[in-house]
Structure formats: C-alpha cells, structure tokens
Amino acid sequence: MINLKINGNNRQFDGDPDMPLLWALRDELDLKGTKFGCGIGVCGACTVHLNGEPARSCVTKVSDAAKAAITTIEGLSADGSHPVQQAWTEIDVPQCGYCQAGQIMSACALLKKKPTPTDAEIDSAMGGNLCRCGTYPRIRAAIHQAAQLTQLNK
C-alpha cells in the first residue's frame, strides 16, 4: 500500500508501484483531468506538480511520486476560480481543450517563479507543452492576464 498526498488529501494506492503516476491518477484514483498524450514525456498533456515543480506524470512512477506533494488540475480549484483557470476561461483559450490541463499546470509553475513573465520567458517555460490545435497565441495572452489577476488579488 502506497500513501499518496494528492491535492492536500491522503490517498491510498494498492497497485503496481511501477505504474506511471498518470495511470494511477486516471484509472485508480478517478482524477481524469490529467491527460495521456504521448507516454514518453514529450507532449506535456500529463503535467502535474510534484512539490510545486512541473513533472510529466506519464514517466513518473507512483513509488517516486509518493515522496512528494502531488497537485493535479483538480487541485487548483474545483470552481475555476484560480487566476490561471480564470484567465484561460475568459481569454477563451481552448479549442479541443485536451492539452490545456497540462498547459495550465506548467503556467502555474511559471507564474510562481516569475509573477510577470515576458513572452520569451513564457515560450521557454511552456516549451514542453504541445497544443495540436495551435492555441499558443492565446496561451501567451492568458498567462499575461493571469499574471495581472494575481497581482490584483494580492
């Protein structure tokens, strides 16, 4: 039995400790917001936070994740009130929306380090998150808006 600290709650996991965190979250713990894209850590759809740092859950073993505090998209806010979620909604970023949970998790991690990032800093921090629909221009706009919202909320 492995104890996982997910979104502030303790969850018990009774499966294969080598299972990627992605599949444990999705199929064992019913947290389906984290998405399967490539399985090899190159698309970013499965991005979660481990101790606040972005990590690709498709290549992270459950046993390794057990050492950290895990945050998933569901942990930001259930009602979409987190400034990054809010900005994403208002700027109308999503097309299909499948990659956006991963994008948002990477954006949150960026904004924690750089509260008002430049376009270049955004491009660098978001480089591991693919969007097949091509919403990149709006992702940039939404990160700037989230930065503003965060400043206002302070």
Next chain:
Amino acid sequence: MKTNNLNRRSFLSLTALAGGGLMLGLQPKLRAQNPFADAPLAPMDFVSIGADGKITIAARNPDLGQGILNALPMLVAEELDVDWKDVKVVRSGVGRKFGVQLTGGSTATPLNWEPMRRVGAGARALLITAAAQTWGVPGEECTTASARVHHQSSQRSLGYGELAAKAVALPVPDLRSLKLKDPKDYKIIGKSTIGVENKAIVTGKPIFGIDVTRPGMLYAVFHKTPVMGGKVVSANLDEVKAMKGVRHVFIIEGKPMPNAYPNYLFQDPGLETGIAVVADSWWAAQLARRKLVVKWDAGNWGTQDSAANAKTAEDLSKQPPARTLRKEGDVDTVFQSAGVKVVEAPYSFPFIAHATMEPQNCTAHYKDGKVEIWSSTQFPQPGRQLVARLLGVDEEDVTVNMVRGGGGFGRRAYNDSMCEAAWISKVAGAPVKLVWTREDDMQHDYYRCGGFQYFKAALDKNGKLAAWRDHFVAYGEGEAFAHDGGFSPAEFPTGFVSNLLVQSSVMPLGLKTGALRAPYSNSTAWVIQSFLDELAHAAGKDPIQFRLELLESATPRQPTAANGRPAAGLDPARMRGVIQLVAEKSGWGKRQLPKGTAMGIAFHHSHSGYFAEVAEVAVAENKKVKVNKVWVVGDVGSHIINPSGAENQVQGAVVDGLSELIQEITLREGRVVQSNYGNHPILRIAQAPPIEVHFLKSDNRPTGLGEPALPPILPAVCNAIFMATGERIRTLPMTKQGFSFA
C-alpha cells in the same frame, strides 16, 4: 449506409465532398444517398424549456474543438430570442431525427446556418401561439424578447417557462414558412461567446472520450498488424494471459477491405488483424502487451519503402502520363513557340499523420445483441452503421453517445477504434474501454496522402501565363486514386489560362489514407502557390501583382468538374478582395526589411472559403527559420457566428499548417517508421508567430472555417523563404532541404 460502387468520377466528387469543397459538383444520384442531406427537423428535439424557465439547447454535431457547442446553439438561441447567458448547451443524441450529424469538411456552418435558425424560430413560433391562445389574441400581435412573449397593447407578458407545457402540445409549423430575423437585429450571432465547456476543461472534469467509465468496465489495448493487411501466424497468448490483471487475450482475425482503394469515410474500411489484450486496468493491459511475442505474416505490403516509391514516381514522371484529366488549348505548341520563357519544377509532399492529442479510443458495451458506444467520433452516424454491419445487429440496436474529442482534424471521421472496441466488448462479454498508445495512433492512421507533381509552364513576352502543364504522380491503381490522394482538374489555375494540360499516373500503395484538415487542399495549395511564385519571379513581377493579373484573366470557358457539370470554381473578385486586403494589412512592399528577412504571399479557395495569407520570415545562416508574423484575410460570407471561436480556428489553422512543413511519415519494410511526437513533431509555442486575423464580410451565405485558413500558410512561408534566401523549397518536409524552425 449502402456501399456505393463508385466509378472514378463520382469517387473524385465524393472524395472532394469529404473535404467539402466541391459539394455542388455532386451528381443528383449521389445526392440522394448523400450523408450531408438533412432531414426535416422538429424544434423540440433541440430546444427544451423547463417550467422554471431553464432553456436547454442541443448541439447535434460532435465537438472536437471547432466550437460546435457554441456556434450551433447560438443560431438556435438567436431566433428563439433568448439571452445567451441563460442557455444551457447539451449534446443531442445520435439518430436520424437529428438530420446531418457529422463534423468534417467545414460543413457545420453551411449545413446549420439556416436549419438551426429555423429550429429556433419554430420553437419561438410555438411559444407565441401558446401565449396568443392563452390571451385570446392574434399571434401576429405578440412579440418576444429575452425568453418572454409580450402583448404590447394589453401590457401582458409570459415567460417561456410558463408557456412551455402548452407549446409542446401544439402542432409544429412548417419551419420553411417562418420569417427569420433581419440580421441587423441579431443579438447573439456575431458576438463573441466563450466555449461552453471552458470551465469543465480548466477544472479537469472528465468530459473527453478517454475519460468515459462504465460499471464493470475492463480496459483494452489492441496490438495490430504493423503492415496493412498482415496476419498473425502465432503468438504466446497463454503466457500473456497468465499475467497479473489480464482477463482476455485473443486474436481478432479481422475483415479485409472489400476493394482496393475504398473511400474509408463511407465505405466499409474492414477491420485490421491483431491481438486484443483485456485487463483490469489499462496499464496492466499495456504491460501484458509488451510481453507479446508475435510472428506476423506481412502479406502483400511487407517490402513497401518510401525511398523506392519516390524513385518510382520519378521514373513515372519521365514516361507518358497514364491519363489526361483535362486539356484546354495546346500546351506543346506554346512551349515550342519563340519568345516564351519555360519554367519546369518537380514538387513532392509526404504522408503525414493526424496526431490528435487525445489518442484514438472508444468505450463499448455489447450485451444481448445491443451495443452502446461512447466515442469522440467526428462521424457518429456512419460509425453506428459500421458497428451494426460488423457485429451483424440492427442499426437501431446501436446507440452512440457523442463525447468531447481531444482533436479531430479528420482522424476521427474514421471509426476504426469504434469498430474494434465493439468487437472486443462482444468477445470479452463486458463493457470495454479501448485506448490506443501514441505509437498505435501514429502508426495506424489514415494518413494525409503523399504525392508528386511535375510542373511545366510558359510565360509570354509580357510575363503572362501562357501555358500550364501538370503531371500528377499519385498513389492508386487504374482510375482510382488513394482515398483523398487525388487531384481535381478543375483546380486553379484551370479557367485562368488558355492552354492547360493536367495528367496523372499512379503507383500502388499499401497504406490507409484519408482526410486531414483541408484534405487535398493542404497539399494542392502548397504545390500550386509555390510554383505560381516561381513563375512570378521568372516573369520579373511582384508576386501579388502577378497573382492579381492572373485572377483577372479568366478564360471564356469556365472550369467544369470531371463529370462535365459546372464546378464550384473560385470567384476571382472574392479572391482579389482578400489578396488586396492582406497586402494592405501586412504592409506588403511598403516596409524596409533587414537582410535575411522577407515576406511571402499565397491564396487558396477551399471549402467555399477565400483566404490569402502573408508570412514574414527571418532565415539565419544555418537555415533556421523564424516566422516573425502572419497576416490572414478570409472571406467566408456575410456573418462570423462567433468571432472568438473563428479567430481561434484561423490561428490554429496557421499553427497547424506550419507544423505540416516539418512533418513526414515514411515507410520501411511496409511499416510506418515514425512513432511519436519526437519524430513527427508539432510546432512548439516558441515557434508560433503572432497571427493577425481579418475577415472580409461579403454578401454570401456564411461558410465553414475549420479548414480553408490552413492551405495558404504553407506556400506563404515557403515563398517568403525564397524571397529571403533565393532557395525554393520543392520538397516537404522542408527539413529535407536543410531548413528548420528556430
């Protein structure tokens, strides 16, 4: 749906139909069986109003990111006369009463613009009648606003919720008889609305196909033949079956395709051979699959090779073409005449994969001769029919639930994962969620078909296009082209040059091909607009000036489709309009650009839309290309239903098209070489330029936007690279000539 035995000509029409562009060219006989032909609609199948006044509007088409869930209900809400903020949007069911239910060919707008407004108007008419009867006044004296019916002279009003029960009991009026709103009174159409599922997306709600769960559900992976048409000779099934969590391991013998190059959209695509592994969790199934040791019989295509195909194409290009698709005037006389400048160029483009972010998946439950499906398909109705045929059950016994899709781009028009999931569920005797790996997805696609174009053209002494010859070397056999791998002889510049010869030769292919966003146009625009650019430079003319002059030289004989009927040819005035505006917006020829930086232009007409695009690129010494900015001007008719969604679609199309400049699927020993985003890349954020989007409103019916913005970006960028470097990209991906994105 019946399998049509199509001859080549109707095949071409139907292929183009899947892309939407040549819909008007359909023969009447085909139109009768046309999956795009709508049914009479009943307003209450789309609109429901609770006694509490809650308004729910159903969208009948699947949404995979094109904004269907906004656009279609917005049309209904406009004529229903309710406030958008009060509308709850749901997905409709799948069935004949909902009419055309598919997402493809940029058809959602043209096929719903009028029907959905009439549905809204029909529901409104019922509510007005209910109010008029309640008050004992003539319906004509009643007006509506914000979900209330008003009777001005008696100062009475009733909310839609108070009238709903009475309204649904009334006879439905003939929707065609209803008067629709004057567009100047629109309150919803033309105003940006944000995606109705945005909040669910940003909070990680389980809304996608891959998120579906059912009680007692098992998980499956399907290990398919790596070569099309291959068979399993032997496999260690028992060993794999003994692994932890594994419930079933079995061979699916599959079903061969009924003919060599079917239109997989509407004809039986067969079922590939492979081994299904069903387990308690997807991970357990995948781990077990990795232990499979399979001996395959590769069948007929085990030696197929991309380099050999390219060599065959080159050989064919030197031989007389097999077929003449179109002949106007006499190109050879022009080529041999004195004073003309002859330009020749070979172009080639590769197969590419769809690579939707959400890998193919489907959940199916077969029980007692009935099947229930949960799928993010683009084509729910054809999928339903395929499953019924495959499992030998009645169509009425197949229920398809539409679920949000993580990208379609044409891939989910093909229902292979739906058929596989249904089959596996039947054998496993349980509800099953089949999820493909990324590698499965990339190696078992219906690929954008590759092809080879050999051009020769002549310019007269005034630099005017005098002759155009195109030898298209394609995949196919006899008179059949591979699905969506053909070429329309009515394509521009047909109709704009007096001497024209379009010919083709074919070579065999053992790979499934299909519609990729702006099918056919995504390669056609690139070759034609690139070669036109070569001609502009050879003529010593500004590339925009050359194109505008060409568009002014329509020949007396208008283009006709292969079947002899008038083709939906391009309207030169509309095209000139978007070209002139994009020149103005981009500052074409007016800005001083540093060395290594230049602009390129291209236009294309597809899916009834008119698009011209300018790209500004900076190319470094090491051939790293930075796209500084892109300007897009589109004319898709009189109204943009949802401007926010429309801009997003266009910007996405540009990013998508840029990715296609660096993508390639190749074959070795009959197998697809590429496997994941590492070797079939998608543009990353740092490579995505700012994209300025303008719509030129014209007095035409609104048409679709999912596709027509994509084709021009590829040649616009390549034409800019030529301006910056003097090097012409004639082979895609551009990496073959050493270019890559910075």
